[in-house]
Amino acid sequence: MEGKDNKITRREALKGLFYAGMGLAVGGPVLQACGGRGPSEAPAALPVTEAPEGSKIDTRNWSKLGETVGMLGLGCMRFPTLDGKEAGDGNLDQEAVNEMIDYAIAHGINYFDTAPLYGQSEEVTGRALSRHPRESYFIATKMSHMGGRRFSLEDGKRMFETSLERLRTDYIDFYLLHSVPTVAEFNGRYVENKLFEYILEQREKGRIRHLGFSYHGTNADLPQMLDLYDWDFVQIQANYVDWKDMPVDWDPNQGPTSAEVLYKCLADRGVPAVVMEPVKGGSLANVSDALAAVMRERHPELTPAANALTFVGSLPGVMVTLSGMSNMAQLKENVSLFTDFKPFNDKDMAFMETVAELYKSNVHIPCTACAYCMPCPNGVNIPGNFRVFNSASDALSIPDPEHKDKTYNAKRKAFLKLYNGLEKGATADACTNCNACLPKCPQHIRIPQQLMRIKELVASL
């Protein structure tokens, strides 16, 4: 990856991280990090870039589907809340959601992705969208019953009908089987109970227009899933960090997974890809100052989040890049990026792979904050604990009690402040290792072990 065309070499990039590790600034102030999930010492924000009045995001035509789809889609799982806390207990802010959806539609976003598993999302999204002509947007929702008990046919019918009702529509444009990892799982969830037959009937009736599935499985299992049926589209996780391989904490029983292999498998078969987690649950918007400086050297006009979104948007087989935006500032920034979109060239794409290596050189728990593992029966805020750990790791400020150098006390204080900022009873030490959360995590994180690691770290401080 080193070369004069890339402006900054891998060695220089690593040097940047080294200085950051010593607490020294690299470059100037870091560009805006949208997502608000990062360390408390978040860099100063630049003014939000806004697309010109009347402009619309770029679109791509998909002849296989007979649809024209905006390149950016609105992921409806991280909507703003009334109390500023994480979504739950009916606290989504309908007015703010209405405003976001109005802005999105006005600027050409026509793909809205939700699921029964996203709490109030279907209801709030349906209320906001139903204020617009039905033909002006596509609804994507899912048959969400992974990780828990098997559904009966009646359970599945009820979920589908409830989705229609909540979304205030009589058809779904893009219907997904939610997170199906293997053919065996597909058979267990959809074939033995005849639920797939029912779904195909709904398709025949026009109540489902396009049928696909979302996927968090291995490279090896995807072709088998594709052989099962002539799927209209498939949703995969892709971002520059997961491109070559998904990092760190995969279930040891899992085979390798690489977003590149999954993407190419779909592209080779002409199956449009919907991409989720392009910013990896917000973590690629909140990278360390040093890593942001490395990216800024190459593209001063792009924030870390914009680099991540541009990487995915540059892949021609991607029908829509979903971003779970949670406020107007993020939406405006992303709409601006996809309006007159400027794709990365091959050298940019290769450069981002080097950035991924640097990112992975930090210890990181690959949690995307999807909350599928929640609620924990013992009250642990699982994604919250991982966010604390990753924030400290991204800032290179995990305190190391074995090596108490001059930065130790400051790191210890900062880490404990974040950790103790979690709700009472929700910290890692409340985990009883019951394993109830394990099968629910699409990232295959060994949740109890990772919580134990955090608990031991805190006990040692």
Ligand code: SF4
């Ligand atoms: S293993 Fe721990 S975090 Fe997971 S459900 Fe059980 S108590 Fe909660």
Ligand code: SF4
């Ligand atoms: S631990 Fe897994 S299931 Fe839970 S929020 Fe993180 S990625 Fe999602």
